[in-house]
Amino acid sequence: MKRLLSSHFSDLALLLRWTLLALPVGLVGGSASALFLWSLDWTTRTHATHPELLWGLPVGGVLVGWLYHRFGKGAERGNNLLIDEIHQPGGGVPARMAPLVLLGTLVTHLFGGSAGREGTAVQMGGSLAGLLARWFRVDSPNRRLMLMCGIAAGFGAVFGTPLTGAIFAMEVLIIGRVNYEALIPVLVASIVGDATCTAWGIHHTLYHLEVAPEAGLRASLDGVLLLKAGLAAVAFGLMARFFAGFTHAIQRGLARLVSYPPLRPAVGGLVVIALVFLLGTRDYLGLGVEATREGGVSIVSSFESGGVTPWSWLWKTLLTSVTLGSGFKGGEVTPLFFIGSTLGHVLGLLLQEPVALFAALGFIAVFAGAANTPLACTIMGIELFGAHYSVYFGVACFVAYFVSGPSGIYAAQRTGVPKRQPEN
Structure with a gap:
């Protein structure tokens, strides 16, 4: 009986530790996504009311390209850098990735480029998760978990799909396999990220399929x-x-x-x-x-x-x-x-x-x-x-x-x- 109770307490302690690691990632990832979506809405409306901004797209491209060339230091690899760091930790994910991808994406949309938003939210979440991991001085295995939490929080928050965000973070790493190693942390991070983004007043597009x-x-x-x-x-x-x-x-x-x-x-x-x-x-x-x-x-x-x-x-x-x-x-x-x-x-x-x-x-x-x-x-x-x-x-x-x-x-x-x- 003592052995059984000890096992249960050990599981609960592990669950608590994972939750404590995932919670701040979800909070900062959801807040970053909220800031991004609010800013993206403004840039989209600005371009729609000033269509002549399209002529500045090449200039905006040079600006984005130069910023990454001068200050990127690997951040230009985006989602691929996150995936590589989870597979095999190396130089880490630079904190500068978050502001760079935020600014780069807003410039792209302000001048009319055809792009999305998932990459930005995921990279911001992963970059901030990496920063928190360095602040908390977590070991390499837990750093990998926190990066996966950053992916989950960013994805779940930007689309308003917390379950999808959690599964995406586990499935995207390896083709044909789902990495259940981070099952609880990514779920916590994605749910918290989505709830945090919503708490900031961000609303997502609703799609309807007619069903009798x-x-x-x-x-x-x-x-x-x-x-x-x-x-x-x-x-x-x-x-x-x-x-x-x-x-x-x-x-x-x-x-x-x-x-x-x-x-x-x-x-x-x-x-x-x-x-x-x-x-x-x-x-x-x-x-x-x-x-x-x-x-x-x-x-x-x-x-x-x-x-x-x-x-x-x-x-x-x-x-x-x-x-x-x-x-x-x-x-x-x-x-x-x-x-x-x-x-x-x-x-x-x-x-x-x-x-x-x-x-x-x-x-x-x-x-x-x-x-x-x-x-x-x-x-x-x-x-x-x-x-x-x-x-x-x-x-x-x-x-x-x-x-x-x-x-x-x-x-x-x-x-x-x-x-x-x-x-x-």
């Missing part, structure tokens, strides 16, 4: 609809693979063509301006969550009949890949939501199914394939859209993950279980 009141908690399985969801998921996986490969190709190409790094975003900014005038619309700049003009294309409009054009997903891919591939800061995830939801809308029309449902499937599945996080994205679908179509969410995310190829948007990910076993 009598339908119950979970939709009954429709074999035809399930097959169509699987077919659409193949397209989502291929889209994820194309986005990741195209963005990395632009990075490599500009590195070869432009030897001085601060000039690469300037080249990308000029290409973005040219694409905007070739397309004749600004719908594909910025986050793209809500349209900046009446009748514009956005993530929200993709859930409505007639809310997108047949090629909206392609135009957003081009503009985002050029923006991020040339060195502007932000994140890939919200643009992937845009790409996936607009592609899902088009596929819903082709397959003669509800466009809102297929927009939701694309929303989570393209991200699942690009980030190699099918479990986290399935949970995200439930947190954002409700549990009614949870089986369809799972099918879309797991099929897209399988089809998306061996790599993704995060080059530092390691392969635990290959998606396809080599043939003998």
Whole structure:
């Protein structure tokens, strides 16, 4: 009995220690995300009311590039640096990553670059977690846990999805495996981060899927609809693979063509301006969550009949890949939501199914394939859209993950279980 009680007390003590490490990370990560989202809302509105700011995008790119070139000291690797430090602690995550990525992302959006926000929130959370780890003088294993908590807090807070944030932090490190080592700390950090962000008065976009009141908690399985969801998921996986490969190709190409790094975003900014005038619309700049003009294309409009054009997903891919591939800061995830939801809308029309449902499937599945996080994205679908179509969410995310190829948007990910076993 004494041995059993001793074991229980030991478990409780470990749980308490993990919670004490995760709580401050969640608080600072959630507060940083709140500051970022508030600032991002201001920059987005400022660009919408002053569209001529687009002409300053190349200049803003040079500024961002120079800041990282002069003061970055490894911070330009962003999420990949965090993943590498968790796998194998080395030089640590510099505290300067947080202000650099915050300023860089705001400059990108102020001048109209097509980028997201996940990368910024995750990098701020990870950078601040690393700073706390140094202040608390924690050992190497606990430093790894705190970095994972920083990822969870940033992700959970910026999207308002605390369960997804926790699972994402465990799943994103190794392709094909979920690292349960930090199960309790990342859950605490993500929940606290989301609650802290909300307490600062930040509100997240709400997405609605129409479900009949009598339908119950979970939709009954429709074999035809399930097959169509699987077919659409193949397209989502291929889209994820194309986005990741195209963005990395632009990075490599500009590195070869432009030897001085601060000039690469300037080249990308000029290409973005040219694409905007070739397309004749600004719908594909910025986050793209809500349209900046009446009748514009956005993530929200993709859930409505007639809310997108047949090629909206392609135009957003081009503009985002050029923006991020040339060195502007932000994140890939919200643009992937845009790409996936607009592609899902088009596929819903082709397959003669509800466009809102297929927009939701694309929303989570393209991200699942690009980030190699099918479990986290399935949970995200439930947190954002409700549990009614949870089986369809799972099918879309797991099929897209399988089809998306061996790599993704995060080059530092390691392969635990290959998606396809080599043939003998």
